[in-house]
Amino acid sequence: MAVTPAGRAGEGDNVDGDALVTVDDLAVHFPITSGIVFRHTVGAVRAVDGVSLTVKRGETLGLVGESGCGKSTTGRAILQLIRPTRGRVLYEGTDLAHLRGRALRRQRRRMQMIFQDPYASLNSRMTVGDIVGEPLLVHRLRDRAGRHERVRELLQTVGINPNTQNRYPHEFSGGQRQRIGIARALAVEPNFIVCDEPISALDVSIRAQIINLLQALQREFGLTYLFIAHDLSVVRHISDRVAVMYLGRVVELAANAGLYGEPLHPYTQALLSAVPIPDPEAEERRRAVVLQGDVPSPADPPPGCHFHTRCPAMRKGLCDREDPALREARPGHSVACHLVTESDYPRIRAGEDDLAEVAG
Amino acid sequence: MTGSFAAGGPPDTGAPPDRPGAGDGGYSAADEAMARAAAAGWSPDAIQIEHRSTWQDVWQRFRRDKFAVVGAVLILLLIAMAVFAPWIAPHDPTMQYEDGITMQGQPVGPSAKFLLGTDPLGRDLLSRIIYGARVSLVIGVLANGFALVLGVVFGLAAGYFRGGIETFLMRATDVMMAFPIYLLAIALVSVLKPSIWILILVIGIVYWTPMTRVIHGEVLSIREKEFVDAARLTGCSNARVLFRHILPHLVAVVIVYTSLGIATTILFESTLSYIGLGVQPPTPSWGQMISEGQSYYLSAPHLVIYPGLAIMITVLAFNLVGDGLRDAFDPQQRRR
Incomplete structure (x- = not known):
């Protein structure tokens, strides 16, 4: 597949030189193989297909999209849990995609992840003290006594009774386990944390606590977050900027106010119009943009704009032929759509008035 | 192997082996602890969930299986x-x-x-x-x-x-x-x-x-x-x-x-x-x-x-x- 010009667009955000993590034309393709002895590749699932974005130091970048759009894979590829097929991931100028073995393990101190499922992300055969203390042991950061002290401190920071070091994960609730996972991520004093849907698996009553904890930790330790979620209102609450993904690509990237106030991409508009409004009268009056059809298979994405098969404003001969680049349409507001810059653009802004209400 | 089980086995926690609903020992212990805590006036610190490892659970279930116990005795x-x-x-x-x-x-x-x-x-x-x-x-x-x-x-x-x-x-x-x-x-x-x-x-x-x-x-x-x-x-x-x-x-x-x-x-x-x-x-x-x-x-x-x-x-x-x-x-x- 041709390298999309999207790669250059991200540099627009980059000019202030404040970038902590720069992702450049990142792609993750999972091969589809056939044959038992003579295994050969017959195709590829393009889970991530040319994503470029920049995470600025100290900010929270939200990454949203429906399930299967590749947002989790993007997060994992940035941390090199999945090796990217193509592209670069620069962390303070070091390309992680080409690091191996020891060099990569050393870089791991700088970036961590908070996982979605607090039941699967803690080793059930290890005590809480061992789980939180392991990063310190692996990186030889403290001696035995120092580790114990540091684990106490970390548990206290995330709101877990520090006397529970000898307990096993199954003795804790989902919310407590998530806090333990956060303590483990903090152990090596990282700068950058990928939060992979950290609250979707939790009870609604616990979610706010975890969000507040994450925000407090960000203030205290100056953390930078890439916050992956499918819940738009949560992302809006926690993020400084938001990137919207569709079928392996970023379709829109803007500051919070810009994206929620004036969504430019037709997909973003449809996504936002699906957020319920907690006011029955407004909910009654608004018209949601309902998309037709299903998301195409990432094993065989449509040519041109990936969204053209469902776009209400699709223009034949353009959208189904050419890849739209992620371009800066407003200052600090990038969008990958051919039609945004056209003179008859307002035509596609279905339900605009209602969106203003969603944005509140 | 069975010998080590017998040696490492925990003391009986007092629950009768075939009490109905005692399918998973861990939960029943937790429930009992909750009930005790509730009776004593609820406070989060009052809950003392009995600490029981996987091995203790396994032993609890193993000893209820009469055939397996007979087999273990024979092996011994x-x-x-x-x-x-x-x-x-x-x-x-x-x-x-x-x-x-x-x-x-x-x-x-x-x-x-x-x-x-x-x-x-x-x-x-x-x-x-x-x-x-x-x-x-x-x-x-x-x-x-x-x-x-x-x-x-x-x-x-x-x-x-x-x-x-x-x-x-x-x-x-x-x-x-x-x-x-x-x-x-x-x-x-x-x-x-x-x-x-x-x-x-x-x-x-x-x-x-x-x-x-x-x-x-x-x-x-x-x-x-x-x-x-x-x-x-x-x-x-x-x-x-x-x-x-x-x-x-x-x-x-x-x-x-x-x-x-x-x-x-x-x-x-x-x-x-x-x-x-x-x-x-x-x-x-x-x-x-x-x-x-x-x-x-x-x-x-x-x-x-x-x-x-x-x-x-x-x-x-x-x-x-x-x-x-x-x-x-x-x-x-x-x-x-």
């Missing part, structure tokens, strides 16, 4: 018999007694001196069966241990590293499994000189395949768990991920398959000894005893029956314990 008795054979056995197992054969050269039946009778050479059958337990258990445990080491190493390597290693090891396993294993064992033993150690080696080589497959499958599922990603993210090396994070989750499956495998191995040793390729005389082995006694099965059926019973009881005991452990480790799939 067998081990005691093998260890204390010189003190238990009434006679020397290789001594050929003159009054152990009739004038016609026939073995004698059960008597006060020879409780189970004698074999065609005038040796005491009971003593030989007692000593035979040593051979069966030593081969059963060591050959299985060897197969286990191979299986775990190959299974871990194939499941964790994937790629070429996986293709090679798993296809090699398929080829091994397609081989007639008795033929392979017979060929190996007849080339090498039969002895207990060669036998252990051969049985290990023949039986590594099922363990490799089982471990491979388990590792494939465990490596996708998020805690493995978390371990890699914290900077753990491959070795640390494998041994600290993946291996402990294989303990249950390894224990279950080992106890079942020991039964198969003992049977296999008996078969090889029966056809004369196993333990060499005069060392007594149950399979070899059946082989020596079979031509007298009309005049002296005890020569075949008692060693046969010994094999049957041993194999049955290991199978019962294996089944019991499998159920105990897997509360979801319990039949009752």
Whole structure:
């Protein structure tokens, strides 16, 4: 597949030189193989297909999209849990995609992840003290006594009774386990944390606590977050900027106010119009943009704009032929759509008035 | 193995074994603690959830399975018999007694001196069966241990590293499994000189395949768990991920398959000894005893029956314990 010009667009955000993590034309393709002895590749699932974005130091970048759009894979590829097929991931100028073995393990101190499922992300055969203390042991950061002290401190920071070091994960609730996972991520004093849907698996009553904890930790330790979620209102609450993904690509990237106030991409508009409004009268009056059809298979994405098969404003001969680049349409507001810059653009802004209400 | 369970077992927590609703010990303990806390006026600090490890849960479920407990007791008795054979056995197992054969050269039946009778050479059958337990258990445990080491190493390597290693090891396993294993064992033993150690080696080589497959499958599922990603993210090396994070989750499956495998191995040793390729005389082995006694099965059926019973009881005991452990480790799939 041709390298999309999207790669250059991200540099627009980059000019202030404040970038902590720069992702450049990142792609993750999972091969589809056939044959038992003579295994050969017959195709590829393009889970991530040319994503470029920049995470600025100290900010929270939200990454949203429906399930299967590749947002989790993007997060994992940035941390090199999945090796990217193509592209670069620069962390303070070091390309992680080409690091191996020891060099990569050393870089791991700088970036961590908070996982979605607090039941699967803690080793059930290890005590809480061992789980939180392991990063310190692996990186030889403290001696035995120092580790114990540091684990106490970390548990206290995330709101877990520090006397529970000898307990096993199954003795804790989902919310407590998530806090333990956060303590483990903090152990090596990282700068950058990928939060992979950290609250979707939790009870609604616990979610706010975890969000507040994450925000407090960000203030205290100056953390930078890439916050992956499918819940738009949560992302809006926690993020400084938001990137919207569709079928392996970023379709829109803007500051919070810009994206929620004036969504430019037709997909973003449809996504936002699906957020319920907690006011029955407004909910009654608004018209949601309902998309037709299903998301195409990432094993065989449509040519041109990936969204053209469902776009209400699709223009034949353009959208189904050419890849739209992620371009800066407003200052600090990038969008990958051919039609945004056209003179008859307002035509596609279905339900605009209602969106203003969603944005509140 | 069962011995270590008995030794490491926790004190009874007081719940009657078949109390309805006590399916999962952990929860019932938690519920009781909650109830106590509620009665005492609720406060989060008042809840003292009883600390119970996986092993304690497993032991709780295992001891409720009567068949498994019977199997465990039988195994303990067998081990005691093998260890204390010189003190238990009434006679020397290789001594050929003159009054152990009739004038016609026939073995004698059960008597006060020879409780189970004698074999065609005038040796005491009971003593030989007692000593035979040593051979069966030593081969059963060591050959299985060897197969286990191979299986775990190959299974871990194939499941964790994937790629070429996986293709090679798993296809090699398929080829091994397609081989007639008795033929392979017979060929190996007849080339090498039969002895207990060669036998252990051969049985290990023949039986590594099922363990490799089982471990491979388990590792494939465990490596996708998020805690493995978390371990890699914290900077753990491959070795640390494998041994600290993946291996402990294989303990249950390894224990279950080992106890079942020991039964198969003992049977296999008996078969090889029966056809004369196993333990060499005069060392007594149950399979070899059946082989020596079979031509007298009309005049002296005890020569075949008692060693046969010994094999049957041993194999049955290991199978019962294996089944019991499998159920105990897997509360979801319990039949009752």
